[in-house]
Amino acid sequence: MKLIAAAVGNHLAAKRTERRRPPAGRFVTVDGVRLHYQERGQGPTLVLIHGNGVSSEDYVLSGLFAELAQRYRVIAFDRPGFGYSERPRNRPWTAEDQARLLLGAMAALSAGEAVLVAHSWGTLVAMQAQLTAPKRIRGLVLMSGYYWPTVRLDAPLLGGPAIPALGDVMRFTASPLLGRLMMPLMFKQMFSPAKVPEHFRQGFASDMSLRPSQLRATAADTAMMPLEAGKLAPQLKAVVGPVLVMSGDGDKIVSCEHQSRRLARELLGGEIQVIEGAGHMVHHTAPQVVAEAVLGFLRQIAFDTGGGGERRADPEPRQLAEPLPA
Template identity: 30%
Template sequence: MEVVLGIAAVVFLLYICSDIAVRRAEKKYPPSGSFVEVDGIRLHYQDEGEGRPVVLLHGGVLWGGDFKEVMTLAAKQGYRALAFDRPGYGYSERLPSRNMSPRDQARLLHGALRKLGIERPIVVAHSWSGVLALTYALDYPEDVSGLVTVGGGMYRDNYPAADGDGLSRLVTMPILGSLLLHTLLVPFAYLASRSMMLATFTPERVPEAYGRAVRALWFRPGQFRANREDVLQFAPACDEISSRYGEVAAPVVIAAGEADPFPTLVHSTWLHRDLPHSRLILYPGVGHMIPQLHPELVMESIQALTEMESQEMASGDESGFGS
C-alpha cells in the first residue's frame, strides 16, 4: 500500500510540475495575433501587410510564428501575409473528439479564410503542411491562386513514420497517453529537445531563441499530442490524395534545400514529376528549416510563382486565350 501511495504521490507531483511549466511557458510566449472561430474551433493567426494575400502554413514543430521574418518581408513587398497556428499548435484549439486529418485542417482553413474575407490566396506550406496545401488545392480549386511548398512532405514513400511509430501510438492512447503527456513530457523535453533540434536543423545552426521557444511550447501536452496525431495522419492522407496531385491546376513552385536531412528533397522531385506545369527550385547548402533560417528564400519562391503566372498570362494572350 505504501508503494502505491508513493507512486501516486510522484505522479501527482509530476502532474503539478508539468502544469506549472506549461503556464510559465504560455506566460512567456503569449498569443500575439488574432482569433477566428470555425466550426466551434478557435484558430490563432497573425496578419501583416496589405495587398495580395499569402497564407503561410507551418510544419510539425512550433507555430505560425515560424514565418515571422517571412511576414515582415512579404509586407514590405506588397503582400498581406497571414500565418496560422494549425489546430493544436501555438494557440489554436484542437478538440480531442474531432478528427484532424489534413482534409479536416484544410476545411477549417477554408472556413477561416472565408470569414476573414480572404480570396484566392497564394498558399505557402512548409514540411508536413505540404500535403495539407495540396489537399486544400484539390478540395477548393477555385479558392487558391497558387501553391508554394518549402521543404514539403507529400508522399508516403520515404516518410520515416509511414507505418506509424511507437511514441506516437503511445501518447495518443486513451488515458495512458494523457497520463504520460501530463507527467513525463516536460522532463523528457529537457533531455530530448537539443538532439531533436540539432537533427531538424542539420547541417545548419539552431537559432538560440527558436530553441528556447521549442522547449517551452512544443512540449506542452496538447501540442505534442497534436504533433504525434499529425505524424500518424500523414501517410493515410498521402495514400488518399497523392494519385490526384496531377489534377492541381493552380501554378506550383516546389522549393527545397539540397542539404535537407529529411526526404522532402525526394518528395519535391516527385511532385515536380507529377505536376509538369510546376517549377522546382533547389537551394544549395540549405537544410530543412527554410522559413526560420532563410526567409528571403521563401520570398524568392513566392516571386518565382508570380513570374510563372505572368508567363502563363503572356502565353495565353499570344494564343488568343488571354482576351
C-alpha cells in the same frame, strides 16, 4: 503520487508559459473551433501554413512573415492544436479536415483568392485545400513537403502522446522532460547539413511546443503523416494551378530527391528550387533566398495585379539552384 505530482507540475508549467507568451495575434471561430492567426500587410492575400511541432510564430521567427508582408496581406494561422488554436478531441484532424477549417477561416476573414505558402506537414494541408476549393487557391508554394508515404522511425518514437489514455499520461508526465532532452538532437537533424541558426536557437519557444496540448497535436500529426500522404498521392494529378516546390538538397527529414523533385516532375507545370547546403528548415537557413523565390513566383503568376498568370506546362520542371549565402 509521483505521476500526479508530475502531471500537476507540467500543467502549471504550461499555464506559466502561456502567461509569459500571450497570443501575438487575433482569433476567429470556424465550425465551433477557435483559431489563432497573425496578420500583417495589405494587398493580395498570402496564407502561411506551418509544419509539425511549431506554430505561426515559426514564420515570424524566420523573418519570412515580415518580408512578404511588405507587399502582400499575409495571414499565418496556428493549425488546430498548435500555438493558441483549439483541437477538439471529438472529431478527426486529417489534412483534409484541417484544410476545410482553414478555408472557412479564410472566408471569415474575407481572404478572397489566395496563394498558400506551406512548410513540411503544412504542405499536405495546402494541397488538400487546393483540391477542395481550386477556384479559391491561386497558387501553391510547397517547402520541404512529404507527398508519398515511406517508412518513418519518428512515427513510433514521437507518436506516443497521441495514444488514447496512455498518451494522456505520457504528455502530462514524461513527454515534456523527454522532449527537452531530445530537442538539441532534433534541431540538429532538422537543420542538417546546415548549422542551427542563432536566431532559431535563441528565439524558438520550446516551452510552448512542450505543453501537453501541443504534444498531443504534434504526436497525432506525426502518426498520421504516412497515412495522409498515402491518401493524397493518388490525387496529385488533380492539383491544378501554378506550384513552386522548394527543398534543401540535404534534407534529413524528407528526401529532396524522392519527395520534392518527384512532385515537381509529376505536377503539370511544376517548378522546383533546390537550395544547396540546406536541410529541412529552408526558410530559416536561407530566408532571403526563400523570400526572393516566393516573390519571384508571385510576379510570374501576376498575383500582384490579379491577372491570369497562365503558365507553360513543361515536361520537365525548371530548376533554380542557388548556394547559401556565406
